[in-house]
Amino acid sequence: MSIRFAVLGAGRIGQVHAKAVSSVQGAILVAVADPVESAAQHICDSYGCDIRTIDTILASADVDAVIICTPTDTHADLIERFVKSGKAVFCEKPVDLDVKRARKVVETVAAEKGQLMVGFQRRFDPDFMALKKAIDDGVIGEVEMVTLTSRDPGAPPADYIKRSGGIFRDMTIHDFDVARWLLGEEVATVQAAASVLTDPAIKGLGDYDSVNVILTTKTGKQCTITNTRRATYGYDQRIEVHGSKGSVSAENHRQSRIEVANADGYTRPPLLDFFMNRYTAAYANEIAAFVAAVANNTPTPTTGLDGLKALELADAALASVATGQTIRLS
């Protein structure tokens, strides 16, 4: 029997997930909710489903699972309400910008024995999965040092930055999750540096645009994260993992695989410059994994705890910048 879905929030990422649900075997899109009717209508037109309010969906017996793509400040409440109603929940990161609130959500989900998967799509990117598999297969021996490079083509609008919780909670949070995934053990200490180099307006918003972070685990494994909000050559997303027997890395995705040679040299196209086409396959795989977990009633591959842990790392990075201290996680 197919899992029946509703998508809450029909914005950019809601559209992506609606499409994923529609193309995954074993999942049916039943309803969508969004105060902006044209957005909701667009999903209905594309994939065929009802428009309902969130409250109606909460009460809908024909909805087994929801995908929360609403604004961040609604995530925690919605997760709790839907988990309590017995529905499986997929929620875009973050659970909440406040660690305490996020922790409470995780506790609630546990108490309810609910299913909560948090949207860290990078874990489902085919190349990153191949990299992880190589590690798990022992190809590089014991993981020692992880190097993550994430650079956005450009900064989001000021309005977005204001509500984002800052670069560590909005952008680096993906790297924090990838770091935990690849290090294979929890982070013990965090050191971070942060500057504003691309646009002074970002300073005015109390945020940074260029950051480097060092994570160290209890056994001494290390991870560095390099982020910037401006890369002229596209959306730069690289992973390199160094181990006792070797190293494994994943290349970027270019706009095409051609190369032009002339008197100026050999030129390959810039990178894909938008997270949505860079991670198209990842988003689809992610939803497929959620569908499988709900269908089989197995643990979701990412959980609220993953969301919480990544958020704690973001807070630690901020504290390191503020205090000039290496922050030790409890």
Next chain:
Amino acid sequence: MSIRFAVLGAGRIGQVHAKAVSSVQGAILVAVADPVESAAQHICDSYGCDIRTIDTILASADVDAVIICTPTDTHADLIERFVKSGKAVFCEKPVDLDVKRARKVVETVAAEKGQLMVGFQRRFDPDFMALKKAIDDGVIGEVEMVTLTSRDPGAPPADYIKRSGGIFRDMTIHDFDVARWLLGEEVATVQAAASVLTDPAIKGLGDYDSVNVILTTKTGKQCTITNTRRATYGYDQRIEVHGSKGSVSAENHRQSRIEVANADGYTRPPLLDFFMNRYTAAYANEIAAFVAAVANNTPTPTTGLDGLKALELADAALASVATGQTIRLS
């Protein structure tokens, strides 16, 4: 209004095209025909449509266009029957193994003012399209020399080889079409060499497994084609075009974008090893282009004439091998 399709032949490539039709905006899959009911049923189950006989489809008022994926020896007749019935036709290559018959089909289509698109999917591969665009944009100046490398992971079964018309008509034919597309002018002379190097059984079938061809146009532009039926590293599909101002090339598709480094060196995965996942995007783009041509009643991007010309080059290559002569096309 959507174009209503029927797929004739529900084998491997029929499945691919049925999927493409189902996902292209403006196209609806109405019917499928195949004597093997389970194959036809599989398409119905996946995409929703009727099973009908070919004759029924020919008479169906609710079918605007057909995609012919039946065995090669049925192509010519089916094209003629469906074009005469006023339906748009997409046909997998080749139109026919016999040049005269293929020429007659082209004439019939012209007389009927019908629409016939022949399936040369490489022209619709995103990377090859980017390469072609670079040429058309003048990036490499005047095209002078084209180098095509196509290597299959392994030879098809003996039964297939027997009916295939031989390596030039079955495999090189794609390169002949790409050569014409990229050279931008017709081929004047053909020189070819052919050997059996991978499996003596292929010799017994009167075919070759390793061939090289030089094509030359009237103005002296040249193209080399290298084909073999065995490549341990996957499905090797490369294009390089050298021009007066520079060169443009397209890389292969690997199984993933990871690289492992250890004492043995730096290793990237083998290539995709099947034409269907190598050309997934190409097949979808190809059908989308056909749908657009039918919807707008514009010329299809490839035609029966393209099928005919490629076949003439295959025959010329065979003649060159047989006679030790440079074959001049009329």
Next chain:
Amino acid sequence: MSIRFAVLGAGRIGQVHAKAVSSVQGAILVAVADPVESAAQHICDSYGCDIRTIDTILASADVDAVIICTPTDTHADLIERFVKSGKAVFCEKPVDLDVKRARKVVETVAAEKGQLMVGFQRRFDPDFMALKKAIDDGVIGEVEMVTLTSRDPGAPPADYIKRSGGIFRDMTIHDFDVARWLLGEEVATVQAAASVLTDPAIKGLGDYDSVNVILTTKTGKQCTITNTRRATYGYDQRIEVHGSKGSVSAENHRQSRIEVANADGYTRPPLLDFFMNRYTAAYANEIAAFVAAVANNTPTPTTGLDGLKALELADAALASVATGQTIRLS
């Protein structure tokens, strides 16, 4: 007129520099000193020169310049003595393991108006020079983030580690110098993490084998340095510099430029695994630059101050590890 050289210390690096002097136009190798006669003799046999004691060389009117390749703990004294004797001095890094002593040397050289070049050969590697030139030509705009990856194939012997001053003063010191060279402004703060992951014996020696460092300048430019003492794939030496208009990076040097493709994938050879053949051209360029500076009586491209600054960064990194603090440089 040619500059007449003596090489002090005929070990591994002394041999390299003797060869460089012999092949640089405008330089003549006159003498070599080494308590191990066979080592000195080898240089004489290869390039033709006298064996003399250090004291004799100090008094030799036919020696204009010396290249100090003796053990680290002799560097400071030798620099001072030779500078006072009016000879130009090239000294392998470090000037001294003690910052105060190194500072005194710098002051002495300044007081004597002497010429002291410190051996940071990476600045003279053709690829790194091309990278620096691209930055200086404005190709990437304003430098924002530098990423340095240096991995040794294996740890040096325990005896060497004991006398080396530790990984930051022995290995990272090259990266500290490259960081200053590329950032184009002095480092303001240092954060470092250090572990022992490859060999517990290194812990017994009070050293580390795996370190990450973040350097930040006053204006917020950042540099990360990743070092490890074990890389199975060779001597890993990469630079990437990200700027406001783009990025520039330098690739590693492989053992050859071949690539093998088979069912296991596409494999290129491991990296050169020894700093001497990796930096052959750099060592030659370095000595040529020293010869030019001496011949023209111009400032040397690197100075004792560069040696001192790099050492201060090493000490700051150690302090950061020890205290868990971001260390601010005065």
Next chain:
Amino acid sequence: MSIRFAVLGAGRIGQVHAKAVSSVQGAILVAVADPVESAAQHICDSYGCDIRTIDTILASADVDAVIICTPTDTHADLIERFVKSGKAVFCEKPVDLDVKRARKVVETVAAEKGQLMVGFQRRFDPDFMALKKAIDDGVIGEVEMVTLTSRDPGAPPADYIKRSGGIFRDMTIHDFDVARWLLGEEVATVQAAASVLTDPAIKGLGDYDSVNVILTTKTGKQCTITNTRRATYGYDQRIEVHGSKGSVSAENHRQSRIEVANADGYTRPPLLDFFMNRYTAAYANEIAAFVAAVANNTPTPTTGLDGLKALELADAALASVATGQTIRLS
């Protein structure tokens, strides 16, 4: 005891070989001959040797071996005279532009039991040697298809072309030799196409600038050669060998190993654009191999027969172009 050399002809390539002799252990440069005194003097100044006439060198008891770098039309006579005088001979390709004359030279050398090495430096390029070693080590199994791409940055002057014997004898000849070296068996048939695409003046000289050749051995192994006289991106020199178990290829040499990324894409520098710096190491290795053969009185790695065979292939290619036939070698 060292082998004592004379260099005949102090032009561009004479300078290269003089330098090689000077730096190879076991070889001494004794004399140079050139009617242009300044050229000869330059070699004397750089490496220390006498200027003598060719006749004097022929009679010089202190000369064991000569390197012939004089104009092509003098090669055959000089080889014969020096071989007869008992000296070992290294001669730049070609032995002669006329196959009969070249054959006679080979016979004379054989009759005299002399040593004649012909200058096919590509066999001594470190990367091509690594590629050959991989083949000899069985890494790719049985060799099946060789692909050689050689593109010059620009055509030589008209005067040079006139005397060169045409593109097949001057440029492709290197590829013919490499083909024989890599195929591991003699060529049975030759097919060639040739055009003038870069400069009509070349047509006026009776030559071509763009050629493709297919070589086939008796057992059906094939080799394609692609040549052009104009490549805007530098001196393009690639080899790819496809075998039963895999493939091996050798990359080009760029001006440096940097890569710049910006909104236009990822750009690596053009190739080295001169055969002399592209093949610096090859020329040195080549002379070292000659010195070793002379010193040990062993067969030289390339011989007059290699020169003859390559020339025969050039003639066959010309005949194929002229007659439109596949040319069979006797």
